[in-house]
Amino acid sequence: DIQMTQSPSSLSASVGDRVTFTCRASQSIVNYLNWYQQKPGKAPNLLIYAASILESGVPSRFSGSGYGTDFTLTISGLQPEDFATYYCQQSYSHPQTFGQGTKVDIK
Amino acid sequence: QVQLDQSGAEVKKPGASVKVSCKASGYTFANYGITWVRQAPGQGLEWMGWISAFNGDTNYAQKFQGRVTMPTDTSTSTAYMELRSLRSDDTAVYYCARVSRGYGYGFYFDFWGQGTLVTVSS
Numbered sequence: 267d268i269q270m271t272q273s274p275s276s277l278s279a280s281v282g283d284r285v286t287f288t289c290r291a292s293q294s295i296v297n298y299l300n301w302y303q304q305k306p307g308k309a310p311n312l313l314i315y316a317a318s319i320l321e322s323g324v325p326s327r328f329s330g331s332g333y334g335t336d337f338t339l340t341i342s343g344l345q346p347e348d349f350a351t352y353y354c355q356q357s358y359s360h361p362q363t364f365g366q367g368t369k370v371d372i373k
Numbered sequence: 374q375v376q377l378d379q380s381g382a383e384v385k386k387p388g389a390s391v392k393v394s395c396k397a398s399g400y401t402f403a404n405y406g407i408t409w410v411r412q413a414p415g416q417g418l419e420w421m422g423w424i425s426a427f428n429g430d431t432n433y434a435q436k437f438q439g440r441v442t443m444p445t446d447t448s449t450s451t452a453y454m455e456l457r458s459l460r461s462d463d464t465a466v467y468y469c470a471r472v473s474r475g476y477g478y479g480f481y482f483d484f485w486g487q488g489t490l491v492t493v494s495s
Binding site: 300302310312315316319361362367 | 408410417418420423436468474475478481483485486488
């Protein structure tokens, strides 16, 4: 199975900050990497697929990059509604695995 | 608009089975797949498997092989997840999600159900 490792596991930030977190795969997954946002008690919400394609309706302050084993999600100008947990997920091979998540909370 | 509506919360005893439904609307059901993801209390997301609503092909995570089935009923645009021989560590919220895919994009889960809490307790 491909292991997905996210870092950091949590971070504290302020409204307006630019935040970046990473996701590393245990082997190459080319660009088959998706990012989801989850708020407490809610289902995950797709933000980015294929490493860098912004899902329809997602604000442009979210961006993704990477290829192979190393990927990043950046939020340019953190908004109050962005405090949540973010998960990466690989779809290169079954089982499709998620990272353990990065929780973003208010500093 | 695309919507996935899941069945309500369940309480089961160890060793029992549970069947969760996921009714899709707002799109052509047979053109997409359905995946199931679970989340134990306070934990991360765990992929269980998926089914193509087009041809019924399935792929289950090895962890659940032999204990899970994920049939669909295209006449009612409904997907199901049945998990057997329940244990206390199966207590979790179970989500269905629509699977989209594109050439060079892989799979991605673009619409999700609201989740179904399954509690396994004696």
